Amino acid sequence: MLNIHFFGKSRMYYSDEAACDQLGTKAYALIALLVLNEHRHLSREKIIGYLWPDSNEDAARYNLRYNLWLIKKNIKVDGQGNPFLLVDKETCAINPAYPFRSDILEIINFSPSDEDDIDQLLLLKSLFQGEFLEGCYFNKCDSFNEWIIFERINFEKRKVKILKRLVALYEASGDLDACLDTIQDIMEIEPYDEAMVEKTLDIYAMCGNRTAAITYYNWFSNQLAGSLGVGPSESLKAKYNELRTQVAQRQDSACATTCNGEHCLKCSEHDGIVRKQDKPIVMLMTYCLETIPFYWMASFLESVTQQLDREILQLLEPLEIVALSSIQPQLAYLYESMDERSLSVSVREAGVVSAFIRLVGQMGLKYRIQLTIADEDAMDLHSADIYKYIMTVHADCFI
Amino acid sequence: MIADIVIKNGKCMTMVDKTIHTWLAVKGDRILALGDGQGYETYLGDKTICLDAEGHTVMPGFIDSHFHVVQTALNAISLDLSAVKSHEELGERIRKAHAESNGAFVRGIGVSAEQFEEGCFPTRTLLDKYCDNVPVWLNSLEYQVSVLNTYAMLYFKIPFTADGVEVDEKQMPTGVFYRNANAILRANILKNISNQDRREAISNIMERLLSNGITTVNAMEGGYMYSDKDADFIYENKSVFPIDIELFYQSMDIKMIQEMGLTRLGGSLYIDGTMGSRTAALSFEYADAPGKMGRLFLSQQEINEFVLACYQNNLQLALYTIGDRAIQSALEAHENALYQTGIKGLRHRLEHVELPTEAQIEKAKELNIIFSMQPTYELYWGGPGKMYESRLGDYYVNTNPFRAILDHGVLICGGSDCDITEPRPFLGIHGAVNHPVEKHRVSLYEALKMFTYNGAYAIFKEDEKGSLVAGKLADILILDCDIHAVPKNEIEQVKIMTTIKSGEVLFNRQV
Known part of the structure; x- marks a missing residue:
């Protein structure tokens, strides 16, 4: 099967065969354009506008013809005689019947889901072998250069999303070393991402290695001061202070119970405190739809009903359940225990929000929430506001 | 012994007790002897280089004491755009620089949004109109x-997802980067500058330094707005340059500093920002920005912990x-660390x-x-109608109070903060002697001492350099005049005729 890579130096090869690399950068650019417009026919004018905008019409048409010929010459028809490209007088397109793989297609076809597995994500991660269309800049091709920038931004976001999903899966599987390595990959892209630093501290704490957590915090503080001239956020400082306090408490506790108050070098090995990390983890997969108010919150509630027993929801007041069920009908099964008066009240948005926030708080008392949000950029505005709020007031409920 | x-025939200012001799002899890299009259004749041999100072100061x-070596060197081969007034003028300067640069990428420095009549930075599409076939990277003033x-x-690794990427109405990057994005981008670009390029750039500024009489610099490298690769380069290569380079690694990573075997750290380890950007931490409001008092970059607790760790190590x-608020914060941290450790003698600055x-x-x-100060600031920004007055109002008369500092017995070492000001010690000396506020002025001798003996003391090298004493390093200048005969307001015009570094004549001005 044909494999085409657009990350790093563009290249293509057939499985088990040496690379067939007779194509120039414009040809690869043309293929990339068509691959990312898969299932669409692009007009020749549009392609010329991208790749040969400053050539006269004849020259531009010739250049396009030549590159199409070059691609045809290098990419053989498949076993059924299907050509790679479908080309006619007006348009060009990738032939949907032609079997091939491309790094960019595999990456854009990824969407976080409950079925994700680590091997699949590692494979995706391995596809990022440099920049999209690395080394490509086409003088006077302003639209095409804009398109490359646009796609690089999208791919960067996708890479972070894949890595974050990988972090979640590693954490859930208990492979904390791999989890830390993956966070480090994210930090290479976003070296000042404090959420990742907090997660790192959590993981160290989870392993009982608070010394490493404190060392890491100090290293990060130095990086912030050295590179940005700022200190850590209040939230991160609070996390750090919590860790330091835990160390002190643990040492005090251990000394008092096992060492009769005498100084003991082994105290740091004792674990006499209940860590919030000892709570069970609940993994919630959620989805977004930008145009539907409260959609993400509804998705969150759906995931809660699937993952947890009704006990957690029954901690809410009847009116709160009614409010939440106005955005997630699946909660209606809880009505059986309610009186008619509760069911007859009219629900206002503030009631939904208030009930949702209280639910998250109640969940945080019992669980650590491992939240995955698919297509976060498409979160509806109501949910986005609430999400931001709960991440402020209930940040410690989340991993 | 033959020298x-x-x-x-010199006026050899030893910088020790104001003693002056008429001759000086050098053997190898050391000062062999000093004296008066004809005593030098016993040191003359067939191969002795005999320099007649013609009555001038030696x-x-x-x-x-404060010099950003790598940045100065790289900026020396960059395009200074601080004087352009419009985007069009900027574009034409870039176009011209590109035409003359043989295809190298164009690095512009010194731009600010305020300098342009358009009131904003240019966007990438505007820059493209003037140069679209090599990378152009503009750096703001600070x-x-x-x-x-x-x-x-498309050429550099861009931190698209970081905070600080400016975007237009279509959510596309405008090419202007602030905050985190700027820091990451700078690091990405600077780390890709090869050490060979650094070496060449630094070599290129050496003659300029020697022609201004500089034989030692305190190199403030790495960290915020710089690149750790710069500091690492200086650490590994400082001995290949003709002048002495004392590294101040701008890092708070004490463990790394110790592993490198360094005995000091800091330089531009920021407690606050700059007066120009109104981020210097004041105890009162800026005169031209009511409500603003600048900011401390670190909390008092963080400063205390870091300073304490330095004492302990x-x-x-x-x-x-x-x-003044930043100075107070730093002093409190030192007081706390001294109280807790009782460790003295580290000559903190x-x-x-x-x-x-x-x-x-x-x-x-x-x-x-020790106060490491830059008297040239007063020439640039001090006095009526200049930046200090704009920012501080009437309080500008309190800036850089050299006289009071010396009178209280605090040692001042002088530096240029190059490339913020020119690497010309006589400019700094002029600034200290001619401070715009008369009560802050110091004597010529005191000003010279800031850039010689005090500078050596501030790096624990007073037994090696900073004064003309037999046995010390032969780092010697011959001036074009008797400095004591120069009117105060003409000090900045004094020139170096000869610079001797470790016994080698490395600069000789052609007359």
């Missing part, structure tokens, strides 16, 4: 902002402090110290803190 070099080589053309957007520390109060000066004396 390698003899300087006769003095120790200058020590510039390196807080970067601007790229489209070529550079016997590291000399140089903290960047400009406003505060860098810049532009606005100390009398009480703070007294506290610095009590704590034996």
Whole structure:
């Protein structure tokens, strides 16, 4: 099967065969354009506008013809005689019947889901072998250069999303070393991402290695001061202070119970405190739809009903359940225990929000929430506001 | 013993007790002897270089106590755009620089949004109109902002997802980068500058330094707005350059500093920001920005912990402090660390110290803190109608109070903060002697000492350099005049005729 890579130096090869690399950068650019417009026919004018905008019409048409010929010459028809490209007088397109793989297609076809597995994500991660269309800049091709920038931004976001999903899966599987390595990959892209630093501290704490957590915090503080001239956020400082306090408490506790108050070098090995990390983890997969108010919150509630027993929801007041069920009908099964008066009240948005926030708080008392949000950029505005709020007031409920 | 070099007919200022001799002899890299009259004749041999100072001043080589070596070197091969007034003028300068650059990428420095009549930074598409076939990278005056053309957007690794990427109405990057994005971008670009390029750039500025009499610099490298690769380069290569380079690694990573075997750290380790950007931490509001008092970059607890750790690890520390609130914070941290450790003698420094109060000066004396200051600032920004007055209003008369600092017994070492000001010690000496506020002026001798003996003391090298004494390094300058005969207001015009570094004549001005 044909494999085409657009990350790093563009290249293509057939499985088990040496690379067939007779194509120039414009040809690869043309293929990339068509691959990312898969299932669409692009007009020749549009392609010329991208790749040969400053050539006269004849020259531009010739250049396009030549590159199409070059691609045809290098990419053989498949076993059924299907050509790679479908080309006619007006348009060009990738032939949907032609079997091939491309790094960019595999990456854009990824969407976080409950079925994700680590091997699949590692494979995706391995596809990022440099920049999209690395080394490509086409003088006077302003639209095409804009398109490359646009796609690089999208791919960067996708890479972070894949890595974050990988972090979640590693954490859930208990492979904390791999989890830390993956966070480090994210930090290479976003070296000042404090959420990742907090997660790192959590993981160290989870392993009982608070010394490493404190060392890491100090290293990060130095990086912030050295590179940005700022200190850590209040939230991160609070996390750090919590860790330091835990160390002190643990040492005090251990000394008092096992060492009769005498100084003991082994105290740091004792674990006499209940860590919030000892709570069970609940993994919630959620989805977004930008145009539907409260959609993400509804998705969150759906995931809660699937993952947890009704006990957690029954901690809410009847009116709160009614409010939440106005955005997630699946909660209606809880009505059986309610009186008619509760069911007859009219629900206002503030009631939904208030009930949702209280639910998250109640969940945080019992669980650590491992939240995955698919297509976060498409979160509806109501949910986005609430999400931001709960991440402020209930940040410690989340991993 | 026969000398390698003899300087006769000079006024050799030893910088020790104001003693002056008429001749000096050098053997190898050391000063062999000094004296008066004809005593030098016994040191003359067939191969002795005999320099006639013609009655001019002979003095120790200058020590510039605050100098950003790599940045100065790279900026020397960059395009200074600080004087352009419009985007069009900027574009034409870039176009011209590109035409003359043989295809190399164009790095512009010194731009600010305020300098343009358009009132904003240019976007990448505007830059493209003037240069679209090599990368263009513009740096703001204090390196807080970067601007790229489209070529550079595709050439360099861009932190698209970081905070600080400016976007247009279509959510596409404009090419202007602030905050985190700027820091990451700068690091990405600077780390890709090869050490060979660094070496060549630094070599290129050496003659300029020697022609201004500089034989030692304190190199403030790495960290915020710089690149750790710069510091690592200086650490590994400082010995290949003809002048002495004393590294101040601008890092708070004490473990790394110790593993490198360094005994000091700091330089531009920021406690606050700059007066120009109104981020220097003041105890009062800026005159031209009511409600703003600048900011401390670190909390008092963080500063205390860091300073304490430096004391505990016997590291000399140089903290960047400009406003009185930052100076206070640093002094409190030192007081706390001294109280907790009782460790003295590390010769800790505060860098810049532009606005100390009398009480703070007294506290610095009590704590034996050295002030590393830049008198040239007063020539650039001091006095009526200049930047200090704009920012501070009537309070501008309190900036850089050299007289009071010396009178309280606090040692000042002088530096240029190059490339913020020119690497010309006589400019700094002129600034200290001719401070716009008369009560802050110092004597010529005191000003010379800031750039010689005091500079050596501030790096624990007073037994090696900073004065003309037999046995010390032969870092020697011959001036074009008798400095004592020069009117005060003409000090900045004094030139170096000869610079001798470690016994080698490395600069000789052609007459």
